[in-house]
Amino acid sequence: xxxxxxxxxxxxxxxxxxxxxxxxxxxxxxxxxxxxxxxxxxxxxxxxxxxxxxxxxxxxxxxxxxxxxxxxxxxxxxxxxxxxxxxxxxxxxxxxxxxxxxxxxxxxxxxxxxxxxxxxxxxxxxxxxxxxxxxxxxxxxxxxxxxxxxxxxxxxxxxxxxxxxxxxxxxxxxxxxxxxxxxxxxxxxxxxxxxxxxxxxxxxxxxxxxxxxxxxxxxxxxxxxxxxxxxxxxxxxxxxxxxxxxxxxxxxxxx
Numbered sequence: 001x002x003x004x005x006x007x008x009x010x011x012x013x014x015x016x017x018x019x020x021x022x023x024x025x026x027x028x029x030x031x032x033x034x035x036x037x038x039x040x041x042x043x044x045x046x047x048x049x050x051x052x053x054x055x056x057x058x059x060x061x062x063x064x065x066x067x068x069x070x071x072x073x074x075x076x077x078x079x080x081x082x083x084x085x086x087x088x089x090x091x092x093x094x095x096x097x098x099x100x101x102x103x104x105x106x107x108x109x110x111x112x113x114x115x116x117x118x119x120x121x122x123x124x125x126x127x128x129x130x131x132x133x134x135x136x137x138x139x140x141x142x143x144x145x146x147x148x149x150x151x152x153x154x155x156x157x158x159x160x161x162x163x164x165x166x167x168x169x170x171x172x173x174x175x176x177x178x179x180x181x182x183x184x185x186x187x188x189x190x191x192x193x194x195x196x197x198x199x200x201x202x203x204x205x206x207x208x209x210x211x212x213x214x215x216x217x218x219x220x221x222x223x224x225x226x227x228x229x230x231x232x233x234x235x236x237x238x239x240x241x242x243x244x245x246x247x248x249x250x251x252x253x254x255x
Contacts, residue, residue, distance in 0.1 A: 055075070058078075150246040
């Protein structure tokens with residue numbers, strides 16, 4: 001799903017000026033500081049199962065928390081972001097770059113064993129150009145890791161509210177489970193693992209799935225069955241936090 005009107009490059013530059021300095025993923029600063037290290041650790045564990053060491057690039061690295069953990073785990077890790085902060089934790093290196101353009105990442109071809117991109121692809125104007133750029137900087141056999149909001153599943157289709165995932169000018173492309181894989185395949189990468197719902201722990205996964213099914217599917221379908229007009233009005237006026245984060249791992253062919 002794409003925004004009807006894409007923001008211009010100039011509009012995005014204005015919007016993201018200083019963005020990483022204040023970004024808290026809608027949690028607030030205190031919860032962000034508690035929660036994000038746990039999420040980074042879960043994602044790093046996934047990365048290490050496929051690529052236990054080597055040179056890593058974190059695209060859209062934000063505050064640099066994932067980079068810090070990758071460095072501590074022994075990766076030769078650097079970051080790249082559209083909005084570069086004034087200060088990062090000791091040892092963290094972040095370069096300005098634009099995933100939205102061919103050659104927008106300031107690195108040579110085949111530079112990295114792993115490229116991570118957490119909650120980034122939904123922000124770019126041209127996802128196909130972004131994926132070609134990821135492929136360019138990956139070494140043959142290197143891995144690409146990304147997560148992004150999931151659209152088009154049953155809970156989102158039936159919930160009596162509008163998904164908060166789609167929020168231009170930040171989220172301007174939102175992907176269904178199949179469309180994300182097709183985007184990656186079109187860039188010449190092979191999908192080796194994907195899941196429509198990723199959480200940092202099993203209890204959190206179960207809680208999210210129960211919430212989505214109960215509120216999104218069961219209650220949403222019930223309201224639409226008994227009062228379709230009320231369901232439609234809520235779809236227009238109310239924004240919901242119901243939804244999943246999908247995750248994908250892909251590999252650049254060795255040949």
